[in-house]
Amino acid sequence: MISSADVASLVEKRGAVVLDASWYLPVDGRDPAAEFLAARIPGAQFFDIETIADTDHECPHMLPSEALFTAVVRSLGIESDTRVVVYDGKGLFSAARAWWMFRVFGHTKVQILEGGLPGWIAAGYRTESGHAASLPAGDDFVATREREWFADVKVVKAALLDDTSVVLDARSATRFLGQEPEPRPGVRPGHIPGSRNLHYAQLLTDDPSRLKSAAQLEALFESVGAAEGKTVVTTCGSGISACLLALALHELGRSPVAVYDGSWAEWGCRADCPVAGG
DSSP states (O other), rough: BHHHHHHHHHHTTOOOOEEEEOOOOOOOOOHHHHHHHHHOTTTOOOOOTTTTTTTTSSSSSSOOHHHHHHHHHHHTTTOOOOOOOOOOOOSSHHHHHHHHHHHTTOOOOOETTTTHHHHHTTTTOOOOOSSSSOOOOOSSOOOOOOOOGGOOOHHHHHTOOOTEEEEEEOOOHHHHHHHHHSSOOOOOOOSTTOEOOGGGGBBBOSSSSSSSSSSHHHHHHHHHHTTTEEEEEOOOSSSSTTTHHHHHHHHTOOOOEEEESSSSHTTOOTTOOOOBBO
16 A cells, blocks of 8 residues: 555656556446546556456456457556556545455556545646646566465365465445345356455455555454465455455455456356355
8 A cells, every 4th residue: 555645756756557447336326437538647547457357257356368468558658677656536445456456467566555546636736637738658568477366266265275365355234145146147146155245345445445454454353264374365245345355365465366257247157156045
């Protein structure tokens, strides 16, 4: 994490590429691209989670290929040694997904703006609007997938059979228990048998959302059987809020953390994946 004051200094010195990685649930009724045009951190570029993805996959915003991520990151003016700062319009939500994507593809010089755009504005820093000026393209970044940050169905099933591992689901308790219908057609309600539930919102403060203290986070993970020493695989509805669990564990010094990219959008519609609680 990085403070607004430190980001303001970096912006002034042009010492980092700043990315707006806002993404919202349909229920939020918000348009991240329109909001980016209306108000953003000066010099920021838009990082579109929906299009920087494998758009041919039946599941939403799955990780893109190494080639696509390389091309997009270079087009954003990022080199292999560029410092990257990501933020979103909620405070802390989808920025964690962008942070995780950079970690998966081998770029470790990435931080999240604490408090996001709401925190930036509340601290009195200026914004800009209109179309963003492009940065000179980078030419030496090459994405290489770091497998320890990534989980698929095979990895999740193996973790469920390992007493030293825990699969944590970041969805709400009602979705985890199958007490409300899934928002995506054809996806069964319920959860992965043997997984534990830790709703991502429990990790965050309010207005704007930030990670809670290290002591609070440790207590939350311990309460669901994911104390220090356990290997954690995170999952959620479609691979967004699972990244918040991974971020929190990283902040506690427990990384890398594998995120199940397909999450419930994939598991819930596969015949070879059992469901509990539905």
